[in-house]
Amino acid sequence: MSDQTVLVTGAAGFIGFHLSQLLLGQGHRVIGIDNHNDYYDPGLKSARESQLLGDACYTGIVGSVEDAGFLLDVFAKHRPDIVVHLAAQAGVRHSIENPRSYTQSNLIGSFELLEAARAHPPQHLLMASTSSVYGANTAMPYGELDKVDLPMSYYAATKKATEAMSHSYAHLFDIPTTIFRFFTVYGPWGRPDMSPYLFTQAILEGRPINVFNHGDMMRDFTYVGDLVRAIFLLFDAIPGQGATTEKDSLSPVAPWRVVNIGNGHPVQLGAFIEAIEQACGITAEKNMLPMQPGDVQATWAENRLLHALTGYTPQTEIGDGARAYVNWHRSYYGQQNAFREA
Template sequence: MPTALVTGAAGFIGSFVCRTLLEDGFRVIGLDCLSDYYDVALKERREDTLLAYDGYRAVHDKVETPGLLMSLFEDEKPDVVIHLAAQAGVRYSIENPRSYLESNLIGTFELLEAARAFPPKHMLLASTSSAYGANTEMPYRETDKADHQMSFYAATKKSTENMAHSYAHLFDLPITMFRFFTVYGPWGRPDMALFKFTKAILEDRPIDVYNFGDMKRDFTYVEDLVHAIRLLIDAVPVRPEDGVVEEGDSLSPVAPFRVVNIGNSDAVQLVEFIEAIEAATGKKATRNLMPMQAGDVPATWANADLLQKLTGYAPKTAVKDGVAKFVGWYRQYYDK
């Protein structure tokens, strides 16, 4: 039975990842500090679904706690590490940047040091489409430059990519970074647009629509994302002996390191997304049109050809179907 260490295990994506691994025969060590950035009860309910499995062990602490990850790696010798723990949110990074420094940068440093001492077979670390920053050429490809991040959140995530590459190069640690594109679905975060819009619409309150609705996002359904992560576990990057990398591959010429987009490969207008929520709730939204918020970008759109080449898989859930599943979960969870 292989062992996986998942950080951010009680989070939105993390809980789905843990459940998939448990059902696939892994023993899972789930690390999460259950922070109060949003409703702790929701995180606890997610964790309860994992504790029902015999192969799950929950650890409650922060990834940045000195020595914690070193101790976990020494005790558990994980075969696979999936690092999802992070302070999330573009807008909150303007208000509280230190939390991003501590969780995203120091937490990732602690993880890399532990892996250096007790190397796993493969480490997979979450990044973000926000890393592409001011890049206006779309769809985004992993080989595009990503030098001009527009928020401190994005800057910390791009920094973790650079940190991970250096460790992969120096210590021959196989690392895959994945860049997520607007993940949504049941058990989602209350600070995300889908959750906020659904709640407001059902309560007959207006919704804030930024950039006057002129926004595009590559909405990725959570189960599609997690299936892609599971497949990528087996796509272990190997340092190229001659430094030659095939065209279109983001594999480093000097390290067993690769960046992979996980997206639906479809830029959907925010207005269309709102219409899907209206259809699922059976209610019309009152829209409060507002200018763009600081640190945000008008569009994201993934080229996921590399994901398909590595795994044979491409996310495919249509927005209307994924939104309907979220609204169904929301109504049941909150008895609406």
């Protein structure tokens, strides 16, 4: 349904920006919240949001979701039909160095969101989680009904906690809620702490790239355009309307379910690097390093539930996605460098 009001937290972030663009193109009104923090270059966030602000149907609000009462006021004023909660402190490795920021953004921020949804219930609340919650699980592919009791990082632990928090609110206050778990999202406008940026920037500058676990890792790389299309299609898959398959994660006591959004085809890290190299036209020099703390050896999404709910499966091939990222990287950072040198 078009012409709905959709609240997107983290709208100036990587995924929030792409989702907001898609929603505006579909005729929705978007209320975008972001605090433009300095976890990475705020200029990148401003550049993303500047494209959204050109649309009359977009309203940008600067604020932090963890601030008491902030989201309650936003919900009361705008009464969103759909809420997509993407605001979070991201990154597995950073959570080892600065766990307090994850407590504030991911736990307290999600609590504030749930309280606002309790006071002003939307038709559907969708909240971002991560494949990292599967932690030490070794059976592949990861299914939504698998236990997620062994997180390998504090980031994963906070995301698992927000899943549990949202289930309790869905049960107690009848808030239809969908949790979606991301799998290694990449694409244009990606964060500079993510591997596509780190690989591409080093390759273009003639520096070696760091390859962890000596390249013996598999990731279910998911193109950002596919991800946000899946999120959008889940708007109408409101929990509480009956299970769709025998493996549906629909809760027996709440209008709540969890859905994987992944390509469903794990790719060896070396193959992803090769796709970046081909897009750059340069072969990288590689520093082979051991596994970093908090990382897992492989991720692989079972995505049949997503298809059952939406009829959609992510489909972008790794070569096409890498090429789209590198083309954007050259354009964006080339312009930035030209501006600095002028």
